[in-house]
Amino acid sequence: MPVISASKMQDRRDSILAAARAAFAQAGFERTSIADIARAAGVSDGLVYRYFANKRDLLNAVLTEFYERTMVDLDAIAEREAPFRTKLHDLIHRHIEAFVVEADACRLFIAEVRTAADYQGSAIQQLNRRYTSILVRIIDAGIAAGEVRADIDKRLIRDVIFGAVEHRAWAAVNGRALDMEATSRGLVDLLCHGLMAPAAGDGP
Amino acid sequence: MPVISASKMQDRRDSILAAARAAFAQAGFERTSIADIARAAGVSDGLVYRYFANKRDLLNAVLTEFYERTMVDLDAIAEREAPFRTKLHDLIHRHIEAFVVEADACRLFIAEVRTAADYQGSAIQQLNRRYTSILVRIIDAGIAAGEVRADIDKRLIRDVIFGAVEHRAWAAVNGRALDMEATSRGLVDLLCHGLMAPAAGDGP
DNA sequence: AGGCTTCAGTGAATGATATTCACTATTGCC
DNA sequence: GGCAATAGTGAATATCATTCACTGAAGCCT
Numbered sequence: 001m002p003v004i005s006a007s008k009m010q011d012r013r014d015s016i017l018a019a020a021r022a023a024f025a026q027a028g029f030e031r032t033s034i035a036d037i038a039r040a041a042g043v044s045d046g047l048v049y050r051y052f053a054n055k056r057d058l059l060n061a062v063l064t065e066f067y068e069r070t071m072v073d074l075d076a077i078a079e080r081e082a083p084f085r086t087k088l089h090d091l092i093h094r095h096i097e098a099f100v101v102e103a104d105a106c107r108l109f110i111a112e113v114r115t116a117a118d119y120q121g122s123a124i125q126q127l128n129r130r131y132t133s134i135l136v137r138i139i140d141a142g143i144a145a146g147e148v149r150a151d152i153d154k155r156l157i158r159d160v161i162f163g164a165v166e167h168r169a170w171a172a173v174n175g176r177a178l179d180m181e182a183t184s185r186g187l188v189d190l191l192c193h194g195l196m197a198p199a200a201g202d203g204p
Numbered sequence: 205m206p207v208i209s210a211s212k213m214q215d216r217r218d219s220i221l222a223a224a225r226a227a228f229a230q231a232g233f234e235r236t237s238i239a240d241i242a243r244a245a246g247v248s249d250g251l252v253y254r255y256f257a258n259k260r261d262l263l264n265a266v267l268t269e270f271y272e273r274t275m276v277d278l279d280a281i282a283e284r285e286a287p288f289r290t291k292l293h294d295l296i297h298r299h300i301e302a303f304v305v306e307a308d309a310c311r312l313f314i315a316e317v318r319t320a321a322d323y324q325g326s327a328i329q330q331l332n333r334r335y336t337s338i339l340v341r342i343i344d345a346g347i348a349a350g351e352v353r354a355d356i357d358k359r360l361i362r363d364v365i366f367g368a369v370e371h372r373a374w375a376a377v378n379g380r381a382l383d384m385e386a387t388s389r390g391l392v393d394l395l396c397h398g399l400m401a402p403a404a405g406d407g408p
Numbered sequence: 409a410g411g412c413t414t415c416a417g418t419g420a421a422t423g424a425t426a427t428t429c430a431c432t433a434t435t436g437c438c
Numbered sequence: 439g440g441c442a443a444t445a446g447t448g449a450a451t452a453t454c455a456t457t458c459a460c461t462g463a464a465g466c467c468t
Contacts, residue, residue: 409468410467410468411466411467411468412465412466412467412468413464413465413466413467414463414464414465414466415462415463415464416461416462416463416464417460417461417462417463418458418459418460418461418462419458419459419460420457420458420459420460421456421457421458421459422455422456422457422458423454423455423456423457424453424454424455424456425452425453425454426451426452426453427450427451427452427453428449428450428451428452429447429448429449429450429451430447430448430449430450431446431447431448431449432445432446432447432448433444433445433446433447434443434444434445434446435442435443435444435445436441436442436443437440437441437442437443438439438440438441438442
C-alpha cells in the first residue's frame with residue numbers, strides 16, 4: 001500500500017535526477033554536495049537517499065540516461081546498408097558529436113566513473129560495452145563484405161578509435177573548439193590507409 | 205639561517221614522498237588520508253603541510269618523479285639512428301611497459317590528475333606535453349627521411365597512439381595480463397598499413 | 409467517523425578527514 | 439648562556455556523506 005502513487009514517485013525521482021545532472025555538470029561530482037542537490041530539487045537531504053543508494057549511484061543514473069540516449073543513434077548507423085567506410089565515418093562522427101554536445105556527461109564518465117574502483121562489472125560498464133560493441137558490428141560487416149582485412153585485431157581497432165577520439169575530444173570537453181568533420185575524416189583516412197609514404201611503384 | 209641542513213630537509217621531503225607514493229599506490233588517492241601518510245613517514249599531520257602545499261601537490265610530486273624517470277628511456281629511443289618503424293615500435297613498447305611496470309603511477313595520473321580542474325596549464329601537464337612530444341620528434345624524422353607521408357596530421361597520430369595504448373593498457377593497470385609485444389607490433393602494423401583489404405591488383 | 413498501519417519525507421546528529429594555527433622544541437649563532 | 443628563527447606538533451575547525459529517530463499524510467478496516 002504505497003503512500004503516494006507510482007507516478008508521483010517517478011516525478012520525485014526525476015526531479016532529483018535533473019537537479020543532480022545540472023549540479024554535477026556545473027560544479028563537478030566532488031564539488032557538488034548532496035545538500036546542493038536536495039535544495040535544487042526542493043527536498044530534504046535524507047529523501048535523496050530514499051531514491052538513490054548514495055551519491056555515486058546518483059551519478060550512475062545520470063550517465064545511464066546519457067548512454068541510452070546516444071546509443072539509439074549509433075545503432076541506427078550500424079544497421080544501415082552502406083559501405084564500411086561510410087558507416088565507420090558516421091559512427092566516429094556521431095561519437096565525437098557526443099563529446100561536443102554532451103561534454104558534461106562525457107567528462108563525468110571519464111573523470112569519475114570509469115576510473116572508480118567498482119566500475120569493473122558494474123551496470124555502467126555493461127552499457128559502455130554495448131556502446132563500443134556497435135563498432136565491432138560494423139567491422140564484422142566490413143570483413144564479411146571483403147572490404148576489411150580479415151586478419152585485423154578487432155579489439156585493437158576498437159581501442160584505437162575510442163582511445164583516439166577520447167584524447168582528441170578532451171579539448172572539446174574543456175571548452176576548446178574541435179572540428180568534428182576534419183577529425184572524423186582524418187581518423188578514417190589514417191585507419192584505412194596508414195601513414196607510410198607510398199613506395200616507388202605503388203598506386204595506379 | 206635554517207634550523208636544519210638542506211640535506212636533512214631533503215630527507216624529510218623524500219620520506220614523506222615515499223610514504224605518499226606507497227599509500228596512494230596501495231589505497232588510491234581518495235582513500236589515503238594525510239594522517240595515514242604522516243604516520244607512515246613518522247611525522248605529524250601538520251608537518252606534511254610544511255613540505256607540500258596540500259594533498260594534491262603531494263600527488264603531483266609523486267607523478268613528477270615518475271615522468272622524469274620514464275622520459276629518459278623515451279628520449280634515448282627517439283635520438284637513436286634507426287628506421288622510423290623501429291623507433292615507433294620501440295617508443296610504443298616502452299610506453300606500454302610503463303603501464304605494466306608502473307601501473308599505480310599510471311592509474312593515479314589517469315584517474316586523479318589529468319581530469320583535475322587545475323590540470324590545464326599545470327607543471328604536470330607540461331611534463332605530459334614533453335612526454336608526448338617525443339613521439340612527434342620521431343614522426344618528424346620519419347617525414348624528413350621520406351618514410352612517412354608528409355600530409356599526415358601529426359597531432360592526430362599522437363592522439364591515436366597514446367589514446368589507443370591507454371585504452372588497451374587500462375586492463376593491465378587493473379591487473380589483467382597484456383602482451384606488450386603483440387600490442388606494440390599490432391598497433392605499428394595497423395598504423396603503417398591501415399585496415400583496408402588490398403584491392404585486386406595491389407601488391408607485388 | 410475514528411483508529412491504525414505504512415511509508416514518504418525531514419533534518420539534526422555522526423563520523424571522516426583536509427586543512428589551519430597557536431604553541432613547543434631544537435638548532436646554530438653571538 | 440641567551441636568543442632568533444624555524445622545524446615540528448596535534449588539537450581545533452570546517453565541510454561533507456550518510457544515518458536514523460521522528461513526523462505527518464494517505465489509505466484501509468471496523
